[in-house]
Amino acid sequence: KKPCTAIFVGTGYFAEIHIPESRSLNGKGKKTMESSRNRKGAQSIQRAISLLRAVARHNEKGVALSKIAAEAGLHVATAHRMLAVLVQEGLVNQNPISKLYHLGIELFLLGGAAQQFTxxxxxxxxxxxxxxxxxxxxxxxxxxxxxxxxIDRVEGKFPIRTIMIDIGARRPLGIGAGSLALIAFLPDDQFQAILSANTSRYAQYQNLTAEDIRKLAAISRKQGYVVSEGLFHEGVTSLGVPIFNRQKKVIAAITVSSISQRMDGKRCQEIVQMVRKVTRLEGTTSLRKTPKQKKLAESPRRNK
Structure with missing residues (x-):
């Protein structure tokens, strides 16, 4: 095969350069360029998602460009360019006076379109x-x-209510009983990776460290659910119950919270049993027993 020939047009002259076949745009060279473009495209999508999540964390009050860039791990100029596209597409809004960013209406429309499947x-x-x-x-x-x-909240009729988190609000994974229930039953390497990623964010919560969360997770794995007695909110006890799918993966968690005086050991057990029962829906089962729990629960009579 003949080598590839490239002709460059300069100012008042032509230059003909013979490029070896191994460097031509055919064969491996072309595939390499396509692979590089694919990687860059995937990276751009990941960055855009990181920006959206950063905006979502502060959606209620709005968030400045510098903070978005820091949380997404991007240079300010890069974040600004990508946010401009997201604003143009309606996924993000920027207040013209404060210059703070909020989630855009288009994002809510997309979410509404998928609501029936959630x-x-x-x-x-x-x-x-x-x-x-x-x-x-x-x-x-x-x-x-x-x-x-x-993603949802229902208030009970007890006169003293505990509204700890609003619908649409975000927190670092591990903060809160339900939040910890989402990750406590993950494989250990995944659990540790999340704690490492969020360690610096835990600093904003007084007297709480990644090690505290790690210890509570170990207890929670043994009992199958999370009990937080004033750890995250003083005077409030919360139960976090994981919701498993048929593949035994945690897909959600339910938190029940009340003032600590109402949440003694017996009542906590009753609530956990209730959550187990009512969340069995279309193959979604809460609180599947771990292999260790199954072994302890099995009796010789049952095996016969």
Whole structure:
């Protein structure tokens, strides 16, 4: 095969350069360029998602460009260029006066279009029943990157209510009973990776470290759910119950919270059993037993 020939047009002259076949745009060279473009495209998508998550964490009050860039791990100029595209597409809004960024209406429209497929719809009636029978506030939480995202909340009728997190609010994974329930049952390497990623963010929570979260997670794995007695909110006890799918992966968590005087050991057990029962829906089962728990629960009579 003949080598590839490239002709460059300069100012008043032509230059003909013979390029070896191994460096031509055919064969391996072309594939390498395509592979590079694919990697850059995937990286751009990942960066855009990181920016959206950073904006979402501060959506209520708005967030400045510098903080978005820092949380997404991007240079300010890069973040600014990408945010400009997101604003143009309606996924992000920028207040013309304060210059702070918020989530855009287009993002909510996209979310609304997918609403019928979400676990929120599946478990809404379960939340209402739990809140109705306990009188306490019930939250539905899911994982979003290294954050926990509250996607639903139902308030009970008990006069003293504990509103710890609003719908749409985010926190670092590991902060809160339900948040910890989302990650405590992950493989250890994944669990440790999340703690490492969020360690610096835990500093904003007084008297709480990654080691504290690690210890509580170890206890929670043994009992199958999380009990937080005033650890994250003084005077409030919360139960975090993981929701597993058929593949035994945690897809959500339910938190039931109340003032600590109402949450003694017996009542906590009753609430956990209730959550187990009412969240069994279309193959979604809460609190599947770990292999160790199954072994302890099995008896010779049952095996016969």
């Amino acid at each position: 676990i929120r719809n599946q478990l809404r009636s379960a939340l209402e029943r739990i809140a109705g029978e306990t009188g306490d506030t019930v939250f539905l939480l899911i994982r979003s990157g290294n954050d926990v995202l509250c």
